[in-house]
Amino acid sequence: MYSYRVIMLGPRGSGKTVYLGSMFQKLSSQGEWGFFLEIDGEKRKKLNRIYTEVATETKWPPGTVREEISDWIFTCSINRNRTKYSACQFVYLDYAGGRITEEEMEDDSDFNRKIESADILLGLLDGSKICALMRQEPDGVVWLINELKNMLDIMMRGSTRPVHFVISKWDIVESSGYSLKQVREKLLESSETFKNLVTRRKEDRFLTRLIPVSSVGQGFAKPLPGGGMAKIPGKLPKPFQVEVPLACILPDLIQNQQNELAKRASEERNRSTTVTASLSNTEKISQNLPGWLRGFPGIKNWAGSAEQKKKEAADRSEELRQKQAETLNKIGDERSALESVVNSFNLIQNKLYISFPDSDLSS
Ligand SMILES: Nc1nc2c(ncn2[C@@H]2O[C@H](COP(=O)(O)OP(=O)(O)OP(=O)(O)O)[C@@H](O)[C@H]2O)c(=O)[nH]1
Numbered sequence: 001m002y003s004y005r006v007i008m009l010g011p012r013g014s015g016k017t018v019y020l021g022s023m024f025q026k027l028s029s030q031g032e033w034g035f036f037l038e039i040d041g042e043k044r045k046k047l048n049r050i051y052t053e054v055a056t057e058t059k060w061p062p063g064t065v066r067e068e069i070s071d072w073i074f075t076c077s078i079n080r081n082r083t084k085y086s087a088c089q090f091v092y093l094d095y096a097g098g099r100i101t102e103e104e105m106e107d108d109s110d111f112n113r114k115i116e117s118a119d120i121l122l123g124l125l126d127g128s129k130i131c132a133l134m135r136q137e138p139d140g141v142v143w144l145i146n147e148l149k150n151m152l153d154i155m156m157r158g159s160t161r162p163v164h165f166v167i168s169k170w171d172i173v174e175s176s177g178y179s180l181k182q183v184r185e186k187l188l189e190s191s192e193t194f195k196n197l198v199t200r201r202k203e204d205r206f207l208t209r210l211i212p213v214s215s216v217g218q219g220f221a222k223p224l225p226g227g228g229m230a231k232i233p234g235k236l237p238k239p240f241q242v243e244v245p246l247a248c249i250l251p252d253l254i255q256n257q258q259n260e261l262a263k264r265a266s267e268e269r270n271r272s273t274t275v276t277a278s279l280s281n282t283e284k285i286s287q288n289l290p291g292w293l294r295g296f297p298g299i300k301n302w303a304g305s306a307e308q309k310k311k312e313a314a315d316r317s318e319e320l321r322q323k324q325a326e327t328l329n330k331i332g333d334e335r336s337a338l339e340s341v342v343n344s345f346n347l348i349q350n351k352l353y354i355s356f357p358d359s360d361l362s363s
């Protein structure tokens with residue numbers, strides 16, 4: 001089974017652990033998207049505990065301790081005709097956020113190796129800090145020049161891989177009245193490093209996304225004046241878009257690779273080198289995708305205004321839904337299960353384009 005490694009970068013308190021708990025809660029049973037996630041017994045209990053604590057207790061789960069670097073191995077499966085088919089795995093690495101901001105951790109070679117071997121980099125941008133930045137408060141500026149900068153320096157290293165910036169605590173950003181477009185513009189205008197990363201990746205045609213999520217949804221919590229977050233009594237969490245970052249992994253890896261192949265082909269045509277050379281290069285970047293998926297039609301990465309993107313995505317919805325239903329009906333082995341899962345992912349990604357056309361930083 002193919003396995004994809006996702007490293008979650010995010011400073012202390014940015015919401016990584018609560019996010020994993022909510023994502024698992026939302027995807028642990030086969031619902032509207034036609035697939036579900038499984039994880040081994042101990043970890044399942046732990047994630048369930050985290051979510052239960054978030055949903056039912058006054059306090060929030062404690063911060064992750066530094067020694068606790070853990071791999072969370074999620075198997076993405078589909079139940080069809082009383083048989084379970086496993087399609088692929090996603091390995092999430094969650095760690096104590098202090099690791100990327102505290103200097104003594106700089107030469108932690110094991111941690112660095114894990115970053116190097118990731119298939120995709122996921123950077124969590126703390127929604128509360130973003131609100132502070134929008135208001136030009138000191139907290140926001142400190143976050144920008146310290147925590148965000150450190151995280152971006154790490155992300156620069158993984159330049160050829162898809163990058164997802166996930167804005168956590170979107171409930172707070174939204175209730176403060178900020179749109180994704182405003183946040184995107186603010187980040188580009190206030191952080192030279194962010195702007196450079198986005199521009200460079202755009203030129204190289206590597207995918208970069210900005211995805212808003214909320215692990216608890218609107219109206220569940222409110223920020224306290226001195227920092228921290230208070231739960232509003234009597235409210236239940238309604239996780240928002242927590243499935244989207246996971247769903248973007250495979251479509252982005254496929255599209256990234258298609259872009260890279262197209263780029264290499266044109267470079268090689270210009271240099272008039274042999275086809276054999278191009279094939280061996282191809283193998284090098286394709287090792288983690290099954291051959292038949294390399295040409296899999298994804299969602300086109302269009303340019304154009306946000307309105308155009310939104311309209312194109314809405315027009316495409318029905319076709320994608322039909323395709324997903326067709327592949328779901330044909331499942332009989334691991335390959336067809338993976339095909340069906342990728343179609344579900346495309347559908348989720350398309351929904352993101354409809355709700356947040358500004359989420360694609362590469363167009
Ligand atoms: N409003 C709101 N608050 C959230 C959300 N997710 C997390 N929080 C708040 O952010 C705090 C930190 O979340 P964690 O998931 O523990 O953060 P972390 O990134 O794992 O932090 P470390 O383990 O210390 O690195 C929580 O205790 C909540 O107060 C969210 O979706 N909405």
Ligand SMILES: [Mg+2]
Pocket residue numbers: 016017018063064095096097
């Ligand atoms: Mg944590």
